[in-house]
Amino acid sequence: MSSFIFIVPSYFGVDMGNSEGTYQIGPLLIAYEKVKSVMDEETYKWHHDTHYAGYVNKRNEVESELSKVDRSKANANYSAFRAMKLEETWNGNGMLLHEMYWDTMGGDGKYDAEMEIIKRLDEDFGSFQAWKDDMTATAKSGRGWAVLCIDRFSDNKLRNFLFDAHNQGGIVGSVPILVVDVFEHAYYHKFGPDRGAYLAAFMDNIDWKKVDEKFNRHKT
Numbered sequence: 001m002s003s004f005i006f007i008v009p010s011y012f013g014v015d016m017g018n019s020e021g022t023y024q025i026g027p028l029l030i031a032y033e034k035v036k037s038v039m040d041e042e043t044y045k046w047h048h049d050t051h052y053a054g055y056v057n058k059r060n061e062v063e064s065e066l067s068k069v070d071r072s073k074a075n076a077n078y079s080a081f082r083a084m085k086l087e088e089t090w091n092g093n094g095m096l097l098h099e100m101y102w103d104t105m106g107g108d109g110k111y112d113a114e115m116e117i118i119k120r121l122d123e124d125f126g127s128f129q130a131w132k133d134d135m136t137a138t139a140k141s142g143r144g145w146a147v148l149c150i151d152r153f154s155d156n157k158l159r160n161f162l163f164d165a166h167n168q169g170g171i172v173g174s175v176p177i178l179v180v181d182v183f184e185h186a187y188y189h190k191f192g193p194d195r196g197a198y199l200a201a202f203m204d205n206i207d208w209k210k211v212d213e214k215f216n217r218h219k220t
Ligand SMILES: [Fe+2]
Pocket: 047, 051, 098, 181, 183, 185, 186
C-alpha cells in the first residue's frame, strides 16, 4: 500500500479537476487506520475537506480577483490589492504546507541510521535526539507550523523553522522536508490542549523513508 495519505496535485503536478482555477484539491487516499494515532476520524475528514480544501478554493478565488483588481489604488495602509496580495500567500502556503504535512505521515517513526537524512540530522544538530528535541520545542512555540528545511541559500544546513502563520516565518529559498501542523484544528479534537501528546504521536507516525527520499531529491 502506498504510504501517501493524499495525492497532492500541486506538489506532484496531478490535475484532479475539482476546484475552479489553477489549483486542485488532492483526495484522501490512505486509510484512516494509518494515521489514527495522530488524529481522530472527524479531524481526518474536517482537516482535508474543510481546512485544506478551503485554502485551495480561496487560492483560486484570490487569483481570479487579482486579475481584475485596480492596481492604481495599491496602498500599504489599506487597499483591495494589498488585501488580496496578503491572502494570496496565506492561502497558497496554507495549501502547500498541508500537502507537505500529510505527505510524510503514515509511517511507524522508525529510521535507518544509514539514511542520508539521518546522517545530516546528526551532523547539523549533533544527534537525532537533539533534532527531535528542537523540532518539538519549535512546534510547541509556534501558532501554525514547524518545518524542517534545507536552508539552501544560507549554508545549505538543515534547520527547524517556525512558520507562525502560513505566510509568516519562512526563510527565502529554504526547502521543506518535514512539516507538522500545530494549528489547534490539527489536534484539539483528539488531544485537547496537550500539544505535547500530539507531537509525540506525530513523531511516531513519521514515514522516514519518504523524508529521506525527499531530502535526497532536494539536497545539493
Ligand atoms: Fe491545518
